[in-house]
Amino acid sequence: MIKFFISLFLVATLASAEEMGTKGGSCILSQDGPVSVSWKAYKTPAKLGVGGTFDSVKYTANAPKGNNFREILVGSSVVIDTASVNSKNSGRDVKLVKFFFEKMKSKNITAKIVNIKSDKRIRGKPKTGVMSVAVTMNGVTKNVPMKYVFNNGDFNAIGSIDLLDFSASKALSSINKACFDLHKGKTWSDVTIGFQTNIKFELCNTK
Template identity: 35%
Template sequence: MKKIILASVLSLGLITSLSAYELNGELGVKWTGFKTEKKVPVSGTFNDIKLDIKSSDNLSMFLKSSSVSIETSSFESKNPVRNTSIISTLFSLATSKTIKGKILEVDEAEKKLTLEVTMNKVSKLVPMMYEISNGNILAKGTIDILDFDMKSSFLTFAKKCADLHQNKSFSDVNIEFTIPYK
């Protein structure tokens, strides 16, 4: 009888641990901006990303426990000239040195979430769709830089890049993040 009880407790523990969500690697963040009339995409990431997330047996609770802080000076596009241009113009305001994010809502049935993004002391709710595949949660959405009171820095950026962008820079930016879990 003791063996049956022990086996039941161990089995229950194993089943519970299999259904738990726990961070299994580093958060991936990707942005995609657009240039020229043809809306040519330019993508990259940030090198200094701090994620705080708590393990949970529930996907919604796992995601809503997360908060992220991104240093804008760590902007990375694999092009040093572009990095310097964007950091010195778009993120030149003292209040835009850090981007913060927090998942506020998760709709598991519709595979939607709401991310609160704070940049330049302005917070906006960003609707995102997500999918789960191969131990990763991938969420995608779009922000508009102008929504974060960054018109002057965006215009400075657009002017500085006018020749490279053929006089067309877009303020909308696709954002996505990947949370690896086990």
């Protein structure tokens, strides 16, 4: 009977740790592996999506380990080399660099996580919430809300930006002109952005 109750206790503790409801240092979180940044832009009047990533993303973590998402994520930043854009179509990538990103004031896009807020926890469900990210592009900085989902170690966040908010109308017009026929005369200003990483946890206190 004692072993039975001990087993129940350990299962409950592990479940609590996995959901990251860390109070009193019940677990230690750390980012494990690379960070990737994804995007999806839209073209044609039907708003067809075209997605991709960046091959060169320099990530600086706020802390290597912590007791919760706030401790390891808030203050972390990325520097994205836009010349490394990868849509799995080399011809498209050349156009994106030449007719879009090179029309910007800087070849880099930077982003910094400035806040994170978790939703109410539902036991047995993925952990969700919203993080606020300060994105700097074309010399303009805007705070962008990104909804996140944490499940089985995978942390995924998604948000949306409007290129016009970053004074990028010149770059938008340039890529629309360069791809006028392919885009059927329409390149949308809204872009979906994503942030992906892996977060692992270690059990550190079962008392």
